[in-house]
Amino acid sequence: MSPADVARPRRVRALSIAGTDPTGGAGIAADLKSFAAHGAYGMAAVTAVVAQNTHGVRAVHVPDVELLDAQLDAVSDDVVVDAVKIGMTATAQVAQHVAAWLDRERARGRTPVVVLDPVMVASSGDRLLSRDAESRVRALAVRADLVTPNLPELAVLVDEPVAATWPMALDQARRFADRCGTAVLVKGGHLTGPASPDALVGAAGVVEFAADRVATTSTHGTGCSLSAALAALRPVRADWPTAAREAKAWLTGAIAAGDALLVGSGAGPVDHLHHLPALGRRPFTDEVWDEVAAIRSACDALPFVRALGDGTLPLTAFEDYLHQDALYLADYARVLAHASQAAPSPTAQGFFARGAAACLDVEQRLHEARLARADRRTGGVRSAVTRAYVDHLLATAARGSYAEVVAAVLPCYWLYADVGMRLLARAGDLAGHPYGDWIALYGDPEFAARAAQARALVDDAARGVDETQRRLMAEAFVRSCEHELAFFAQSWPGPGRHDERAAGDEAVAPGRVPVAAT
Numbered sequence: 001m002s003p004a005d006v007a008r009p010r011r012v013r014a015l016s017i018a019g020t021d022p023t024g025g026a027g028i029a030a031d032l033k034s035f036a037a038h039g040a041y042g043m044a045a046v047t048a049v050v051a052q053n054t055h056g057v058r059a060v061h062v063p064d065v066e067l068l069d070a071q072l073d074a075v076s077d078d079v080v081v082d083a084v085k086i087g088m089t090a091t092a093q094v095a096q097h098v099a100a101w102l103d104r105e106r107a108r109g110r111t112p113v114v115v116l117d118p119v120m121v122a123s124s125g126d127r128l129l130s131r132d133a134e135s136r137v138r139a140l141a142v143r144a145d146l147v148t149p150n151l152p153e154l155a156v157l158v159d160e161p162v163a164a165t166w167p168m169a170l171d172q173a174r175r176f177a178d179r180c181g182t183a184v185l186v187k188g189g190h191l192t193g194p195a196s197p198d199a200l201v202g203a204a205g206v207v208e209f210a211a212d213r214v215a216t217t218s219t220h221g222t223g224c225s226l227s228a229a230l231a232a233l234r235p236v237r238a239d240w241p242t243a244a245r246e247a248k249a250w251l252t253g254a255i256a257a258g259d260a261l262l263v264g265s266g267a268g269p270v271d272h273l274h275h276l277p278a279l280g281r282r283p284f285t286d287e288v289w290d291e292v293a294a295i296r297s298a299c300d301a302l303p304f305v306r307a308l309g310d311g312t313l314p315l316t317a318f319e320d321y322l323h324q325d326a327l328y329l330a331d332y333a334r335v336l337a338h339a340s341q342a343a344p345s346p347t348a349q350g351f352f353a354r355g356a357a358a359c360l361d362v363e364q365r366l367h368e369a370r371l372a373r374a375d376r377r378t379g380g381v382r383s384a385v386t387r388a389y390v391d392h393l394l395a396t397a398a399r400g401s402y403a404e405v406v407a408a409v410l411p412c413y414w415l416y417a418d419v420g421m422r423l424l425a426r427a428g429d430l431a432g433h434p435y436g437d438w439i440a441l442y443g444d445p446e447f448a449a450r451a452a453q454a455r456a457l458v459d460d461a462a463r464g465v466d467e468t469q470r471r472l473m474a475e476a477f478v479r480s481c482e483h484e485l486a487f488f489a490q491s492w493p494g495p496g497r498h499d500e501r502a503a504g505d506e507a508v509a510p511g512r513v514p515v516a517a518t
């Protein structure tokens, strides 16, 4: 036995033994997607090659059973299988060979969870199991831990007419479960009416899983997908009811999301990955960086930023800016502390806590060294621009989610690292540069690395949220970028200065001189 067999696997090793569907909605393709959607490592052995699409089955080829045996042995000679899902067996011989393989696994002391979806007829009405194979499928059911028939399949298994009502179906399931000693998940997809319930019928009684019927034709492969989900989940869930409740809720969502796939013009497939909306999307920060391209160019073009870079900025304008920045950073630090408090991981918690401390420490030191007048270091009046930015951040912290807050605080890292890097590259040698200390601080690769870490945390947050939240994150980010632009612009003494300041400055505290008037 290899060390890998002894160690606990990170994922359930799940094997599908089933037929194919080149359009990916049913059979092995559906099983593998369903395994992945439930965190399992998927494997597959092909029983039958089926030419089918969302309209129906065109041709079926069942390879020699020797090839099936060889596939199954290739898997079990090499891999410990934790869960097996058996779908289309096609012929009596295939069903018999799968049963024999299960017996060989048991003889080796292996006891994978076995879910049997007794596929007999496709949703299109085409037969997928020869009639003489039906008794062999019953023999397979005896070896399974769970059988998942739809109503017509259940009728065949008990050799009775198709149940006309849900109570009749439950009664058939009860009798079949007793007869073969295997739990039955009877599926209500073929009922008519506003509901599509399933029920688990076994030794522990009947557990029903209610669900509204989704008004859709995207139900191709629902049975395959459900049985594969059950196989993937059972090894890592306490019992069948827990696994079934979870699989059913997931499947209902997958059915509802199926139409949007636009796959085929018949009965379309379900969206197995509907619960992972961020999958395959561009990272959030790439998307919003493009959204603020105009703001970034406007920042670079600001007379204030250009003059800061080439050293021609009047010192009073720089001090004016730094003073507002000190006032800003004091509140920004509070918002970072809030992000730390709400953070979902120790990494994020530590990052934002250190960020809060750094604002009050490293960056404030620049202000203290720079701002000769003590009243500008420790107090003073926020300009309207500063207040608007801080109010946006504080409001986001008060009302928004963690994801929105981190999106709102990101521009302060990222835009500064971006501007700083370019100013440093343009200035080249900072020796003798009047604002060399400022440029060195924000142009530092160390600061760029912190901005990159902030970006990664924002992308982590974006992966876990729905579309509405993602939009709110983008809004918070863009708004902060707009405030950053206005913030740089506010201290420019000449043309190009944002002039909303004079009109909207914060009320002057008694005895205080407004910044704009100094």
Ligand SMILES: Nc1ncnc2c1ncn2[C@@H]1O[C@H](COP(=O)(O)OP(=O)(O)OP(=O)(O)O)[C@@H](O)[C@H]1O
Pocket (backbone or CB within 6 Å): 026, 121, 122, 123, 149, 150, 151, 187, 188, 189, 190, 196, 197, 198, 211, 212, 213, 214, 215, 216, 219, 220, 221, 222, 223, 224, 225, 226, 248, 251, 252, 255
């Ligand atoms: N329109 C629907 N809305 C919600 N759930 C549905 C709908 N149709 C089927 N289901 C669910 O999908 C699962 C499969 O049910 P169904 O009885 O259709 O099995 P099946 O016939 O084996 O599926 P397949 O279409 O793969 O052959 C069950 O959980 C059932 O309740």
Ligand SMILES: Cc1ncc(CO)c(N)n1
Pocket (backbone or CB within 6 Å): 018, 019, 020, 021, 026, 027, 028, 050, 052, 087, 088, 119, 121, 122, 123, 128, 220, 221, 222, 223, 224
């Ligand atoms: C291969 C295969 N298995 C199962 C079904 C039932 O949907 C199907 N259509 N095709």
